Amino acid sequence: MVRTTETSTDQTEEMNADCLFCKIVAGEIRTEMVAESDTAVAFRDINPKAPVHVLVVPRSHHADVSALAGADPQALADVIGLADQVASDLADGQYRLICNVGPKAGQTIFHAHAHVLAGTQLSGF
Numbered sequence: 001m002v003r004t005t006e007t008s009t010d011q012t013e014e015m016n017a018d019c020l021f022c023k024i025v026a027g028e029i030r031t032e033m034v035a036e037s038d039t040a041v042a043f044r045d046i047n048p049k050a051p052v053h054v055l056v057v058p059r060s061h062h063a064d065v066s067a068l069a070g071a072d073p074q075a076l077a078d079v080i081g082l083a084d085q086v087a088s089d090l091a092d093g094q095y096r097l098i099c100n101v102g103p104k105a106g107q108t109i110f111h112a113h114a115h116v117l118a119g120t121q122l123s124g125f
């Protein structure tokens with residue numbers, strides 16, 4: 001199996017001082033937090049693309065979910081578990097989970113995260 005690491009970095013640390021999502025995790029920037037676990041937080045996206053659009057973010061800093069999967073697979077499982085909980089709590093448990101990895105995929109914040117989209121009939125792609 002070929003694993004693309006073109007846009008991933010080895011940057012794995014508890015907190016990156018220049019990272020927006022690290023600042024949100026630390027409570028330095030306010031957001032509408034909807035759920036938390038020991039390893040991840042969930043907050044509403046500032047530019048929602050669906051009635052429920054929540055970002056689920058691991059507390060530790062990894063550049064993207066590819067790096068997270070390599071460094072801490074349990075933390076990635078925890079992200080998906082919290083996403084599932086959010087979709088049940090805020091919608092009907094049906095959701096789309098999107099993880100952008102790299103600028104070509106549309107990633108703009110380089111701290112691993114999953115988008116939970118729910119609350120409506122989502123268009124196919």
Ligand code: AMP
Nearest residue numbers: 031044045046047100106107108109110
């Ligand atoms: P991505 O493009 O996959 O990296 O997703 C980054 C997401 O973060 C985008 O959907 C933005 O709307 C969202 N975002 C950026 N800044 C904030 C913020 N301060 N609070 C909540 N969401 C944000």
